[in-house]
Amino acid sequence: MSNSQNSKNLYQALWNSADILRSKMDANEYKNYLLGLVFYKYLSDKMLVLAVDLLEKTANNLEEAQAIFNEAMTDEEIRNDLIEALQDENSYAIAPSLTFTALVSDVFRGKFQLEDLAQGFRNIEQSSELFENLFEDVDLYSKKLGSTPQKQNQTVGNVMKELAGLDLAHQGDVLGDAYEYLIGQFASESGKKAGEFYTPQPISELMTRIAVAGKEDQKGFSVYDPTMGSGSLLLNVKKYSNEKGTINYFGQELNTSTYNLARMNMILHGVDIANQHLHNGDTLDADWPTEEPTNFDAVLMNPPYSAKWSGEKGFLDDPRFSMYGVLAPKSKADFAFLLHGFYHLKETGVMAIVLPHGVLFRGNAEGKIREILLENGAIDTVIGLPANIFFNTSIPTTVIILKKNRPMKDVLFIDASNDFTKGKNQNILEQQHIEKIIETYKKRENSDKFAHVASFNEIKENDFNLNIPRYVDTFEEEEPIDLGELSKEIVTTNQELHEAEQELAKLFDELVSTDQDIEKELMQFRQLFNGGGLA
The missing domain is CATH 3.40.50.150 (Vaccinia Virus protein VP39)
Structure with missing residues (x-):
């Protein structure tokens, strides 16, 4: 798939995800959820791809990578070495049951619990100073997501489903640019609140x-x-x-x-x-x-x-x-x-x-x-x-x-x-x-x-x-007015106006009504128009 096609699919998935949240809160709030989830999926996808690489295996998609990771983590010796290697390379390791791939699988099976995602966030934040408090603005238990825990679960699960088909580990700068694009869209929707977090790209350039x-x-x-x-x-x-x-x-x-x-x-x-x-x-x-x-x-x-x-x-x-x-x-x-x-x-x-x-x-x-x-x-x-x-x-x-x-x-x-x-x-x-x-x-x-x-x-x-x-004079002089041309234009305009009035008068004459009161009003209107009262 071409880079531009990748980019298009990514933008579309991100925008569809935004649609789910757009009706529930303003852009300044829902950007935290969407960008937080995108980031968590990126970390999860990147880790699964690296794990497969470290285990010297081959996976054609994230589901296969997840299966390889699950199996490796059941062997205590392999697990310890793998976690250490992941920590060294990425500064974090996500438990098999808390990867984005595992959680979205729970969503599709109706078994997803927000607490699992919250735990995944906490584990990332505690794994390295680099990630400390990184998800603190993603309030998974906000009433704006839904009035009950079940509805909150459903809203977040729906967003995750929209993102599920993307493999963010291999996107490179495309993902970063899509992220920038989203921030720009949020800025556009947020209006005045956006100045604090975004400079439009043309000015940046x-x-x-x-x-x-x-x-x-x-x-x-x-x-x-x-x-x-x-x-x-x-x-x-x-x-x-x-x-x-x-x-x-x-x-x-x-x-x-x-x-x-x-x-x-x-x-x-x-x-x-x-x-x-x-x-x-x-x-x-x-x-x-x-x-x-x-x-x-x-x-x-x-x-x-x-x-x-x-x-x-x-x-x-x-x-x-x-x-x-x-x-x-x-x-x-x-x-x-x-x-x-x-x-x-x-x-x-x-x-x-x-x-x-x-x-x-x-x-x-x-x-x-x-x-x-x-x-x-x-x-x-x-x-x-x-x-x-x-x-x-x-x-x-x-x-x-x-x-x-x-x-x-x-x-x-x-x-x-x-x-x-x-x-x-x-x-x-x-x-x-x-x-x-x-x-x-x-x-x-x-x-x-x-x-x-x-x-x-x-x-x-x-x-x-x-x-x-x-220092820079941008004053533009008005072009001189040709009075002769202006006179001709006035005569032409008056002629066109007169012809339009005559046409309108004919139309009024054709207006009739069987209702005596309305016919009386029409007669008065015709007299007023023909007498020049409306001209």
């Missing part, structure tokens, strides 16, 4: 390609996202690197549920355990990472816009913020996030961050921070994006590209706010729009009504205000 440009062949490339959500920005680096297996991913996330989502996402994308460095914590309140390594080749960020933060005076001594002499306002943490990310950027690195336009022109403390960044040549490029391209806000946003040790202090402004395709609920950045921005970024030249390279003096004359319309 734009930022990642800029950050990785010229370093595609670098071994040991390191990327950091201190507000990583489900990890989609981090994982995009994999797509544009020729040394995929050597990339080191560093990410921090405040929301525990979203942090768990990112952990699953990493594993499903085949990222080696040694290359995952994820942390659950508050990025601004407590700096991380503080032990080697602390600086990265790329920093990619889509932080919560204009969020509140403590902004206590003690932060003025924090090395992330101390050189600026002021702190981002307590009501708007945008620059606190930006400075945190910039602090962790290597001298040779590239940072891309999405923020609301206010950071480009707001004054006071933000103005002072912006001025220092510009004087240091830190702000390389400002890209204006279209409005309504994110799930959690309709406001237009900007991608700011930052670098260290730039000899020039000029800034490239790109106004891409009008380059999009209108979607049903959102505007969409298509591939041609992304290519146009990246090509302009690489050329770094003026482009009429689209891009302008502003010198430091030009920016200084504008009081360090980076509002894009100051």
Whole structure:
């Protein structure tokens, strides 16, 4: 079967599973169930395939693999060696009766019990620090799944049946991409709640390609996202690197549920355990990472816009913020996030961050921070994006590209706010729009009504205000009106209107009724129309 066919079947099965839960709860809740079950099946399938391999046997499908595994586990000596080998290779081993294949067999035979699945979750979580608390958001006993244990059993069993035909152990990145696709679908359905866990793929692609440009062949490339959500920005680096297996991913996330989502996402994308460095914590309140390594080749960020933060005076001594002499306002943490990310950027690195336009022109403390960044040549490029391209806000946003040790202090402004395709609920950045921005970024030249390279003096004359319309004029003059043509159009329109009225009058004359009252009303209506009262 082709990869695209595999992918299609997988997407369909995942979507059918979502349908079962969609009527019971909103997307922000049911994503935990579906993604949790997908992940458990992936771990189970992977383990069965490995077990068969370790036992030097052959299985044509998961059912055969399960039978081989069952038999091996009845022999105490083989069992102990096999469990040890599975633990060494995968960091976990699932009991024969608790594999997804065994449990779904129970579903089909009407013998499935939720407690068995819950036990399977617990065993995985306790097998390694890597999996600790990974399934904590999957509440198998929620009343939303059904009002009775029997109905809850049935709902979860139905979801498992939809997933049963998939062999997730051999899917490779297809599964990871399908997982990303699902997260995107949930984000679309969740609307505003989705901003905390997902950056739309076109924006991820734009930022990642800029950050990785010229370093595609670098071994040991390191990327950091201190507000990583489900990890989609981090994982995009994999797509544009020729040394995929050597990339080191560093990410921090405040929301525990979203942090768990990112952990699953990493594993499903085949990222080696040694290359995952994820942390659950508050990025601004407590700096991380503080032990080697602390600086990265790329920093990619889509932080919560204009969020509140403590902004206590003690932060003025924090090395992330101390050189600026002021702190981002307590009501708007945008620059606190930006400075945190910039602090962790290597001298040779590239940072891309999405923020609301206010950071480009707001004054006071933000103005002072912006001025220092510009004087240091830190702000390389400002890209204006279209409005309504994110799930959690309709406001237009900007991608700011930052670098260290730039000899020039000029800034490239790109106004891409009008380059999009209108979607049903959102505007969409298509591939041609992304290519146009990246090509302009690489050329770094003026482009009429689209891009302008502003010198430091030009920016200084504008009081360090980076509002894009100051630098890129997108004003389109109205075409002059031809009064002669307009007069002809008015005459033609009046003639067509007169003809339409005459046609309508004929139709009214043909209207009759045997009811005297209605006929009287029709007569009044005809007189009113013919007298010009309706014309």
